[in-house]
Amino acid sequence: MIPAGEALARLREGNRRFVANQTTATELSSHARRTALVAGQEPCAIVLGCSDSRVPAELVFDQGFGDLFVIRVAGNVVAPSQVGSVEFAAARYSTRLVVVMGHSQCGAVIATLEELLGRATTQSRNLRSIVDRVRPSVEPLLLGGDAADPDALVRDAVRANVRASVDHLRHGSELLEQLIREEGLVVVGAEYSLETGVVTFFDGIPDGT
Ligand SMILES: [Zn+2]
Numbered sequence: 001m002i003p004a005g006e007a008l009a010r011l012r013e014g015n016r017r018f019v020a021n022q023t024t025a026t027e028l029s030s031h032a033r034r035t036a037l038v039a040g041q042e043p044c045a046i047v048l049g050c051s052d053s054r055v056p057a058e059l060v061f062d063q064g065f066g067d068l069f070v071i072r073v074a075g076n077v078v079a080p081s082q083v084g085s086v087e088f089a090a091a092r093y094s095t096r097l098v099v100v101m102g103h104s105q106c107g108a109v110i111a112t113l114e115e116l117l118g119r120a121t122t123q124s125r126n127l128r129s130i131v132d133r134v135r136p137s138v139e140p141l142l143l144g145g146d147a148a149d150p151d152a153l154v155r156d157a158v159r160a161n162v163r164a165s166v167d168h169l170r171h172g173s174e175l176l177e178q179l180i181r182e183e184g185l186v187v188v189g190a191e192y193s194l195e196t197g198v199v200t201f202f203d204g205i206p207d208g209t
Pocket of ligand 1: 050051052074075103105107108109
């Protein structure tokens with residue numbers, strides 16, 4: 001079992017290598033490594049990220065086969081199947097770190113803001129199910145006067161949406177609550193910058209890490 005603090009340190013190190021263009025992903029994805037993993041896996045972290053093609057979790061953390069249990073959905077929203085996926089990995093593989101990773105310029109967040117501002121409407125019921133999950137966390141920002149600065153609004157909305165998903169995972173499942181209470185499971189929020197490649201962890205970081 002890899003403790004949450006150690007897993008977080010690995011991700012931070014990996015992102016540092018990624019930003020410095022010193023990635024080791026080729027050896028991390030070698031045939032030998034793939035073969036060794038056939039017998040089983042012990043991913044060090046669960047990452048709930050956005051489906052955006054510019055935010056591949058393994059690459060931005062410079063991780064390879066078997067390192068991350070990744071769930072990707074537009075807007076990194078939490079629906080029952082995402083909670084179930086986190087429960088599965090945390091219970092089955094004893095993974096102790098969960099990272100909800102949003103990113104700058106997230107299209108799902110921007111689409112939700114446009115709808116709230118009356119500039120667009122979502123026709124598809126399926127797409128609406130994503131917008132509806134983003135909406136509650138970003139709606140208060142418009143009331144708070146953030147709308148005057150569009151860039152700041154998107155920035156704040158991305159983080160508010162990550163915080164909402166973190167909160168949902170911390171409080172939306174008896175199993176996860178128990179793992180947090182008794183087994184050292186930690187859920188943190190993070191944001192990936194498309195502009196710099198840097199991942200900033202900003203919510204729920206354990207003391208001393
Ligand atoms: Zn996105």
